Amino acid sequence: MKILFVASEVTPFAKTGGLADVASALPKTLRTLGHDVRIMMPFYSVVERGGMAVRKGRKSASVMVDGVEKKGFLRQAALGEIPVYLIENKEYFSRDELYGTPGGDYPDNAQRFSFFCRCVLELLKKMDFRPDIIHCHDWQTALIPHYLKHERKNDPFFARTGIIFTIHNLAYQGLFPREELSTMGLSKECFTIDWLEFYGKINLLKAGILAADIVTTVSENYCREICTPEMGCGLHGVLQTRKDDLVGILNGLDYEEWNPAMDKEIMKNYSHASLSGKMVDKIGLQRLMGLASAPETPVFGMVSRMVAQKGFDLIAELLPEIAKAPMQFVMLGSGEERYVKAFTDIKAAGARNVAFAAGFDHSLAPKIYAGSDMFLMPSFFEPCGLGQLIAMRYGTVPVVRRTGGLADSVFDPRDNDKTPNGFVFEEYGAEALWEAMNRAITAYQDKAFWKKLMRRGMSSDYSWQNSVHKYLDLYRKALLRKGGEA
Numbered sequence: 001m002k003i004l005f006v007a008s009e010v011t012p013f014a015k016t017g018g019l020a021d022v023a024s025a026l027p028k029t030l031r032t033l034g035h036d037v038r039i040m041m042p043f044y045s046v047v048e049r050g051g052m053a054v055r056k057g058r059k060s061a062s063v064m065v066d067g068v069e070k071k072g073f074l075r076q077a078a079l080g081e082i083p084v085y086l087i088e089n090k091e092y093f094s095r096d097e098l099y100g101t102p103g104g105d106y107p108d109n110a111q112r113f114s115f116f117c118r119c120v121l122e123l124l125k126k127m128d129f130r131p132d133i134i135h136c137h138d139w140q141t142a143l144i145p146h147y148l149k150h151e152r153k154n155d156p157f158f159a160r161t162g163i164i165f166t167i168h169n170l171a172y173q174g175l176f177p178r179e180e181l182s183t184m185g186l187s188k189e190c191f192t193i194d195w196l197e198f199y200g201k202i203n204l205l206k207a208g209i210l211a212a213d214i215v216t217t218v219s220e221n222y223c224r225e226i227c228t229p230e231m232g233c234g235l236h237g238v239l240q241t242r243k244d245d246l247v248g249i250l251n252g253l254d255y256e257e258w259n260p261a262m263d264k265e266i267m268k269n270y271s272h273a274s275l276s277g278k279m280v281d282k283i284g285l286q287r288l289m290g291l292a293s294a295p296e297t298p299v300f301g302m303v304s305r306m307v308a309q310k311g312f313d314l315i316a317e318l319l320p321e322i323a324k325a326p327m328q329f330v331m332l333g334s335g336e337e338r339y340v341k342a343f344t345d346i347k348a349a350g351a352r353n354v355a356f357a358a359g360f361d362h363s364l365a366p367k368i369y370a371g372s373d374m375f376l377m378p379s380f381f382e383p384c385g386l387g388q389l390i391a392m393r394y395g396t397v398p399v400v401r402r403t404g405g406l407a408d409s410v411f412d413p414r415d416n417d418k419t420p421n422g423f424v425f426e427e428y429g430a431e432a433l434w435e436a437m438n439r440a441i442t443a444y445q446d447k448a449f450w451k452k453l454m455r456r457g458m459s460s461d462y463s464w465q466n467s468v469h470k471y472l473d474l475y476r477k478a479l480l481r482k483g484g485e486a
């Protein structure tokens, strides 16, 4: 099959979260199965700075934005054997960040990403690459299904192309004032409750959900959750109208990229068969982060965007307890100022067992996954979560809240019907989290039991090998509907 992935971030070119991992690992797995997979993404400054080989192409797209012609130049790179097409426009994408600064989103995001989507469709024609499937991800690419269903519905070039739209996080919807309709090349007729109008605004995620042939999200449990008023972020009704074409598929991990036996970023490699190197990574992490060298003290790690979704209200509340407890805590992340302040305050108050590294750091993250004993994800909601899967791959035992994809992948010793691989708490509260952390600390003293937990995580298969076939089935279904051959 000819499959085009369109995403706003793709590892290793640009990454702010799990989407980038998925938009790289799933295409790679499809390629190993023999499919003609290609990727399109914007050409940001960070790609330029990353030092990856990117060639200038000859083709360009021309898009009218409020009566002004804007050009998107095609550049080309590769991810293994996969062609990666990057769309260059200095005005829109030569910036320090992908979506905005800590002060807020870039004010022209509607323009930036509608321009990107229009360029994708133009350039496919210029390249004469007619995909069987276009697989779009999140609100930044949601206008592709929408344009193909409305403004371009009679375009024969795409008549047999099936469109899959994946929601990685329903909380980010791409909401814009209605005045942006013309900027985005959208007709006024679409501004109704049946299409992209949402409480007087343009809602791009809604447009994608309604226009795609098939909609997926990143775990079975999150798929059920988002159809309820409590977790549906206002779109549960819209999702229910698509329930026959809405599927939850658990994300996988790139097992080549995340592999403690091969990882060049960690101090000592280790594997399921030989765990001893992990202790070297633990002591190395303690030293690197300015913590006491203490092989027997349990180390909790966290690598996360610092936003409310990830449970930082609970962490902030517990930091004074953590500072007094027989444990160490290593945090890497960036995000909201109030959460950053909770960490700097506890350090200023003299906590010696808490270490905090601010920022996004590709080199430190694997050292934390490898050097910690436990990995914390007390999320309020979590569509899939990759952190717990990476942690398990590195023999680090996850302590998580039972929500979204965390509930589909982490099982507690108290869960009678499952083999345990971590610790799980239910209620979103500091007390419940603290209780789970303490159960983990107690279990850690039982070395034989702990090794079992570690090994179980390391030997379970959270690669893409299972989930890729579920996507392929959907691609075939979408293609058949378009009258194509699967």
Ligand code: ADP
Pocket: 016, 017, 018, 019, 021, 303, 304, 305, 332, 333, 334, 359, 360, 361, 362, 365, 384, 385, 386, 387, 388, 390
């Ligand atoms: P989300 O996509 O909601 O941020 P996921 O758990 O799905 O959460 O994916 C997060 C990904 O981003 C993981 O690969 C994680 O290691 C990485 N990550 C998050 N914060 C940082 C950081 N500060 N530095 C390096 N990697 C990070």
